Amino acid sequence: xxxxxxxxxxxxxxxxTVTLTCGLSSGSVSTDYYPSWYHQTPGQAPRxxxxxxxxxxxxxxxxxxxxxxxxxxxxxxxxxxxxxESAYYCVLYMGSGMAFGGGTKLTVL
Amino acid sequence: QVQLVxxxxxxxxxxxxxxxxCKASGGTFSSDTISWVRQAPGQGLEWMGxxxxxxxxxxxxxxxxxxxxxxxxxxxSTAYMELSSLRSEDTAVYYCARKLTGDPYWYFDLWGRGTxxxxxx
Numbered sequence: 075x076x077x078x079x080x081x082x083x084x085x086x087x088x089x090x091t092v093t094l095t096c097g098l099s100s101g102s103v104s105t106d107y108y109p110s111w112y113h114q115t116p117g118q119a120p121r122x123x124x125x126x127x128x129x130x131x132x133x134x135x136x137x138x139x140x141x142x143x144x145x146x147x148x149x150x151x152x153x154x155x156x157x158x159e160s161a162y163y164c165v166l167y168m169g170s171g172m173a174f175g176g177g178t179k180l181t182v183l
Numbered sequence: 184q185v186q187l188v189x190x191x192x193x194x195x196x197x198x199x200x201x202x203x204x205c206k207a208s209g210g211t212f213s214s215d216t217i218s219w220v221r222q223a224p225g226q227g228l229e230w231m232g233x234x235x236x237x238x239x240x241x242x243x244x245x246x247x248x249x250x251x252x253x254x255x256x257x258x259x260s261t262a263y264m265e266l267s268s269l270r271s272e273d274t275a276v277y278y279c280a281r282k283l284t285g286d287p288y289w290y291f292d293l294w295g296r297g298t299x300x301x302x303x304x
Binding site: 177 | 227
């Protein structure tokens with residue numbers, strides 16, 4: 075069974091830029107997987123950030139951008155802020171259903 | 184504006200079943216796709232399955248096949264997720280999430296607030 079992979083953790087300095095990735099244990103992520111990204115703070119429901127690879131959800135600041143980098147989907151945060159400290163999840167459309175990555179815990183320090 | 188309103192927290196015994204509901208408040212979702220996603224304490228999100236209420240045909244993640252049943256009542260715009268043979272590892276927050284009909288892209292644009300299910304003897 076193909077697994078969606080994410081970095082378990084990442085850290086970034088305030089004002090810095092970080093790129094989180096979303097891959098497959100077997101094969102490459104392409105736009106055909108409709109990669110989407112969500113962030114979640116403790117005790118809250120996830121919030122949609124990016125869909126269809128690179129489209130920002132309503133109200134999401136342009137500091138957040140999505141892309142395909144090599145064989146993975148990527149979420150780039152520029153000008154990181156303390157509020158960005160959160161868990162980030164990617165989701166891929168697998169045809170028969172949806173698959174979540176394991177999530178990346180982003181620390182801003 | 185549509186909200187997904189979920190039922191309240193549940194405490195269940197091992198071996199029993201739980202049924203969680205998700206109602207579209209302020210609108211309907213009969214032609215949307217409703218998924219169920221769970222999150223065990225301190226863990227990541229996990230897709231369980233989905234249904235299009237107007238079609239009434241669910242499909243499930245392989246991991247939950249045979250143990251989960253997702254249904255919907257389009258007359259009340261309510262989706263349900265029933266999980267049987269509960270064990271302690273099923274202790275989690277269960278979310279419903281919507282994929283909009285007519286939107287060609289597969290993603291969740293709206294989430295419920297979650298329902299905590301605790302399995303404990």
